[in-house]
Amino acid sequence: MRKAFKYRLYPTKPQARDLERTLELCRQLYNAALQERREAYKKAGKTVGFYEQKRSLLEVRAALPEYKRIHSQVLQDVLQRVDRAFQGFFRRLKGRKGKAGFPRFKGKGRYDSFTFPQAYATGVKLQEGGKRVLLHGIGSVKVKLHRPLEGKLKTATLKREGEGWYIVFVCEVEPKPLPPSDRAVGIDLGTNPHFLITSEGEKVEAPRRYQKTQEKLAKKQKELSRKRRGSRRYLKTKKQLAKLHRKVARQRRDFHHKVARSLVNRYGTIVHEDLNVLGLARSYLAKGVHDAGWAQFLFILAYKAEEAGRRVVGVDPKHTSQDCPVCGHREKRPLWVREFTCPTCGTLLHRDVAAAQNVLARAWAGPSGKGAAEAAT
Ligand SMILES: [Zn+2]
Known part of the structure; x- marks a missing residue:
């Protein structure tokens, strides 16, 4: 399996x-390659x-000497990106019956990497x-490998x-299987202030640090809106805002990694609500969650599980927060009702824990859950 390792570079001014x-x-x-294709x-x-x-x-390399300094494979990769953009365009054409936007030209600031x-x-x-990395056309650049490169x-x-x-x-890395575990857990994603709640009643909150940065971000956003667009102060604030955005993203990713790691270490099977099921986004908006980044978390979770030889299952999220996990009684309740007693069987339930238990149960009942049941037996 493929794994990405990201490290900070410390180029000198000329290298930068x-x-x-x-x-x-x-x-x-x-853009030129895109233009050629669009016109044709x-x-x-x-x-x-x-x-x-x-x-x-x-x-190109013969006519424009500035391109000679760039490794030919880097340039080929650029063309590969154009090719991928066009493949995507043709796929969309097929899917949407002839309606799809052309791949777009990249403005300055919209193109941020080369490979x-x-x-x-x-x-x-x-x-x-590993203290430096020699890059063709750039030179020997200082790098910090804060974790070792593998594979x-x-x-x-x-x-x-x-x-x-x-x-x-x-890098291509070998999976590192953990000893098998027949423990299974269901998770309910995102009802504030919790990031997730498990079927065993464990509640995971976003770290304080992360919440603080988010507050700062909101404040900066307001500050920016008060400044005149394009002014010197506006641009300065905008830069600070972008920096905060990156910090929030970094803290969120670290947090996602930590939560995923802890689940994968403890459980052989992890069951979650399938985000691809239509309409789910809307129901999460209703829960008051906008920026939790579930997709990223589930991606990291799936990745870590694969690496460890463990199982992640997505199930249909419909009614998981309405059903009683003990007797199956279904009842719609307002969002502010956190705890309730099931009118049919009398069980005292916490809304999100119950939801997580329903999610777990579905992995055994639903068609997509067959594999999970097998894995756990
Ligand atoms: Zn009940």
């Missing part, structure tokens, strides 16, 4: 300029393919035991985030 320049040239190439498609209804464009790279697709062989090399290196992507530069290594 070179990174910046490479990124800008890649962006221009992206609009004028003649034909498609210019990846290989055709790849061949013309030679001419060495065969970093294991060429273009990128770690030096001095076999595949690709390396240089990424700009705000003022900072990062390198993301994608």
Whole structure:
């Protein structure tokens, strides 16, 4: 399986300029390649393919010497991105009966990375035991490997985030199975102030630190709206805001990793509500949750589970918060009702714990849950 390792880079000023320049040239190439394809498609209804464009790279490099300094595979990867964008466009055309927007041109600030697709062989090399990384066309850049790189290196992507530069290594790693466990748990995602509640009654809250940054972010947002658009102060506040956004995202991701790790370590099977079921987003909005990033959390959870040889199951979320997990009695209750006694069987229930228990039960009952039942027996 593939795993990504992201590290901060510490380029010198000239190196940062070179990174910046490479990124800008890649962006221009992206837009030019996109333009060529769009025109061919609009004028003649034909498609210019990846290989055709790849061949013309030679001419580009001959005519525009600034492109010679960039590794040819980095440029090929740019064309690959254009190709992917077009594949997506054609897929959408099919799906929506002929209505789909063309892939878009990337403005400055909308193009933030470039990739060495065969970093294991060429273009990128770690030096001095991982203290520096040699990048073709850029030089030897200081890097901080805050956690060790594992597995076999595949690709390396240089990424700009705000003022900072990062390198993301994608590696092929062996799964690390944990000893099997027949414990299963259901989770109910997101009713404030909880991030999740399990069928065993465990309540997980977002960390204080994260909540504080979010408050700061909201304040900054207000500050920005009071400033005149385009003014010096506006731009300064905007920059601070972007920085806070990145901080929130980073803290949220760390938190998601921690929660997922703890669940995967303890349970052989983890059952959650399937986010892909239509209409769920709406019901979560009703719960007052906008920015919890469930999709990211479930992605991380699924990933960690796969790595550990454990099972994650998504089930239909319909009525999970209305049914009594003991007798099945269904009743709609206002959101503010946290605890209640089931009128049919008399069980005292906590709304979200009950929901999590229903979620767990569904993995055994529903068709998508068969695998989970097998895994646990
Ligand atoms: Zn009941």
